């Protein structure tokens with residue numbers, strides 16, 4: 394289903410007033426709300442709310458009511474947000490990518506691997522995760538830092554895609570990893586990639602939407618959970634994700650636009666986690682939280 398942005402074009406001051414109004418009005422619900430500068434010279438800003446297509450009529454009506462008192466002359470505009478084509482995104486660049494100590498490269502670039510690199514070989518294919526996207530690179534960097542500091546005894550990679558993050562954990566620590574994805578093709582590709590990277594045991598792969606699989610009970614709770622999905626599903630699954638986390642365990646979340654980060658952090662704070670650190674890469678953030 395498409396995502397819709399409803400917005401009004403205003404000055405910076407009015408955008409901030411409307412942002413506050415929207416935060417009070419829609420604050421308890423999981424809509425992303427943001428202001429964006431459009432034209433610095435002419436002081437044009439947009440105040441926006443993001444929602445799913447089937448919510449549009451209701452949210453539009455509520456927005457109109459919210460604006461009625463002080464901003465009744467403003468026109469509410471709409472934009473259909475194009476679905477993110479994750480595979481096309483992951484094919485954007487095919488040169489090796491460095492993230493922390495990791496070098497993620499295609500098979501054609503094996504000769505670029507240097508002695509101290511933690512090399513992961515992933516050819517661009519039918520699953521997301523060649524390392525080129527800011528979310529994957531952010532997760533790789535965060536995984537290196539968190540595993541060094543905390544020495545988790547097991548890990549979950551939810552939304553494994555190409556398997557790159559599960560492979561990264563196994564490159565660093567000899568711990569059991571559960572890697573799941575809603576997409577059976579991704580799981581097949583991830584298994585092949587693990588084998589290609591010399592990992593024949595230690596990663597269990599499962600097809601599972603969210604936490605709907607007995608595998609989570611069998612292999613969890615987890616000291617480390619990594620989920621690079623998208624802000625909305627991440628916020629929705631916060632209680633289940635935390636229920637599968639060991640006491641004091643760490644969570645690495647990505648797939649989150651910088652403007653969405655506070656909502657995601659708030660959802661996980663409500664589920665009992667504390668924010669530790671955020672990494673920014675190309676407009677995307679990777680967030681570390683701890684129980």
Ligand SMILES: C[S@@+](CC[C@H](N)C(=O)[O-])C[C@H]1O[C@@H](n2cnc3c(N)ncnc32)[C@H](O)[C@@H]1O
Pocket residue numbers: 479520521522523524528529532551552553554555556557558573574575576579601602603604621622626648
């Ligand atoms: C952005 S990709 C991340 C791939 C890889 N982990 C990385 O960091 O490059 C998101 C992956 O999550 C999977 N996914 C999306 N929603 C999911 C859900 N509810 N449960 C499990 N997997 C999901 C997608 O199929 C996709 O492979």
